[in-house]
Amino acid sequence: MTTFPTTLGQPNRVTSAAKLEIRHITKIFRKGKQANVAVDDVSVQLVSNEFSCIVGPSGCGKSTLLNIAAGLVKATSGEVLVDGEVVPGPGADRGMVFQNYTLFPWLSVAKNVAFGLDLKGMPQSEQRSKVEYYLNIVGLSDCAKAYPKELSGGMKQRVAIARALANDPEVLLMDEPFGALDSQTKEQLQEFFHELWRKSQITVFMITHDVEEAIFLSQRVHVMDKSGKLRETVEISLPAHRDLEMKLTPEFLDYKRHIIHALR
Amino acid sequence: MSYGKSYGRRRYLKPSVFWSIRQGFPSWLSPVLTTLSLLVPVIIWCFLSYGGFVNPKFLPTPTATLATGIDMLRTEALFADIAASFLMVLAGFIAAAVVGIPVGLAMGTFYSMDGLLGGFFRTVRYAPINAFVPLIIIWAGLGESPKIIIIFLGIVFYNATMISDAVKFIPDETLNVAYTLGATRRDLLFRVILPATLPNIIDALKLNVAGAWNFLIISELIAAQKGLGFKIIYSQRFLQTDKVLFCILVILAIGLATDLFFKLIFRLCLPWAESKTS
Structure with missing residues (x-):
């Protein structure tokens, strides 16, 4: 028998170093007389350097929650805190990678990666070395001068990740970043991103409907249900170094079974 | 079964x-x-x-038309008329671009500007500018200014609404990702919205330059001492259909050249984009 160190019933667990905190967020969409509760009193704390995921069925409000965390959507009630301070809107401290390709088509790959750096007023030479560094990490140094339209879907998403990381965000928010990719590319990117996260130790908050992906990448998986409530938080105690083979181990499958059952 | x-x-x-x-x-x-x-x-x-x-009085042959045209260029200083009309179109077109582009961008970008200007621009677009021509001539006199005003009014509302629509077609994610990279609203306008809509802006200008010629000819038909429209109405009085036809051919040629010019600009300045209009 395996036991799961869940935090069921105590969502407001106090942790010492909450990088990003989502506090009692509720979002109600009103359309005429109808009110639709997309997110229902959700509280999540992101521990520094941790990778956490939210899994949930489509339409459960997980994307809305992430957009609220990014400051892109206003919550009906509740607040978002970065390092203990309430943030009023979007900012470079919370970088984001979207499901759809959001590269700026009018900029070359290098200029896309440099976009945030240029906004900050970073000197050109510093920008160049930083862009070089991150394009090298995502393995696209040869494509620096290409326009996004010349890249494949997986390459575009790698550039989007490089662009978000080059901007040195304190938290990286990801909205189904591998959702639009074919399964091979998806697994490659999962492994790649896992390595990247291990090296950089950045705090990541990711949304996905893919349970395997969530377990593979995370230290902590939050399960959201159709009513927009956080149902359960599962800590994933798998070894720090992970490869795709791990998805077939009994421990991994136990987690998978547990979360799939929680989602039902 | x-x-x-x-x-x-x-x-x-x-x-x-x-x-x-x-x-x-x-x-x-x-x-x-x-x-x-x-x-x-x-x-x-x-x-x-x-x-x-x-009857050749009504429809002259192509060769006769061309011969008349060459004669007009030589003896009637048609080049001066072409230049006069061209300058009017250019002035009206530039004025309509200088006003229409920023207004269109503002309308598409800010809800407030859409409320403030959008309702007015979209409504006035349906007003028949041709019907205002007599009024504009009364107000602005018989010189060059009424023609420029007519061209300007004829196309500025189309410029603005077409560009504002283009802004609204930018996907939300494109703007959101800029926010999460630390963009201010000013950055968003000048570094995302403007470059994203540049292809649409050029396409809109290209389409509306044809409108500019229409409005110029209308204004010249009514009140002018020179220009291609004046030449057309003047020739009509003497039933010189060959001259009328040649002037129309000249306008067609200029239109074709303008079109090629915009296509060239598009290809040179926007290698990343594809034009959606032809």
Whole structure:
């Protein structure tokens, strides 16, 4: 028998170093007389350097929650805190990678990666070395001068990740970043991103409907249900170094079974 | 049991070259069809005029028209008229771009500006500018300014609404990702919205330059001492259909050249984009 160190019933667990905190967020969409509760009193704390995921069925409000965390959507009630301070809107401290390709088509790959750096007023030479560094990490140094339209879907998403990381965000928010990719590319990117996260130790908050992906990448998986409530938080105690083979181990499958059952 | 003829059978899309919808088109066929479409009116013109089916007073032959045209260029200083008309179109066009582009961007970007200007611009767009021509001439006199005002009013509302629509077609994610990279609203406007809509802006200007010529000719028909529109109305009084036809051909040629010019600008300045208009 395996036991799961869940935090069921105590969502407001106090942790010492909450990088990003989502506090009692509720979002109600009103359309005429109808009110639709997309997110229902959700509280999540992101521990520094941790990778956490939210899994949930489509339409459960997980994307809305992430957009609220990014400051892109206003919550009906509740607040978002970065390092203990309430943030009023979007900012470079919370970088984001979207499901759809959001590269700026009018900029070359290098200029896309440099976009945030240029906004900050970073000197050109510093920008160049930083862009070089991150394009090298995502393995696209040869494509620096290409326009996004010349890249494949997986390459575009790698550039989007490089662009978000080059901007040195304190938290990286990801909205189904591998959702639009074919399964091979998806697994490659999962492994790649896992390595990247291990090296950089950045705090990541990711949304996905893919349970395997969530377990593979995370230290902590939050399960959201159709009513927009956080149902359960599962800590994933798998070894720090992970490869795709791990998805077939009994421990991994136990987690998978547990979360799939929680989602039902 | 049978359910009619086609229900049980498999149906496939029949291959077609001529009626192909986004399934590839032979590259040679397109220019052939274009040439054909341009040639057919010329052939009809030749047939009617050379064949003697129409009184040459009403429809002169192509050769007679060209001969008259060359004569006009030599003796009547037609170049001065062409230059005068061209300058008017240019002035009105630039004025409409200078006002229409920022207003369109503002309308598409800010809800407040859309409320403030959008309702007005979209409504006035339906006003028949031609009907205002007599009024504008009364207000602005008979010089060059009424013509520029007419061209300006004729196209500025189209510029603004087309550009504002283009802004609204930018996906939310494109703007959101800029926010999460630390963009201010000013950055968003100048570094995302403006470059994202630049292809649409050039396309809108290209489409509306044709409108500019229409409004110029209308204003010159009513009040002018020079210009191609004036030449047309003047020649009409003496039933000089050959001169009228030649002036129309000149306008067509200028239109074609402008079109090529915009296509060139597009290809040179926006290598990353594809034009959606033709």
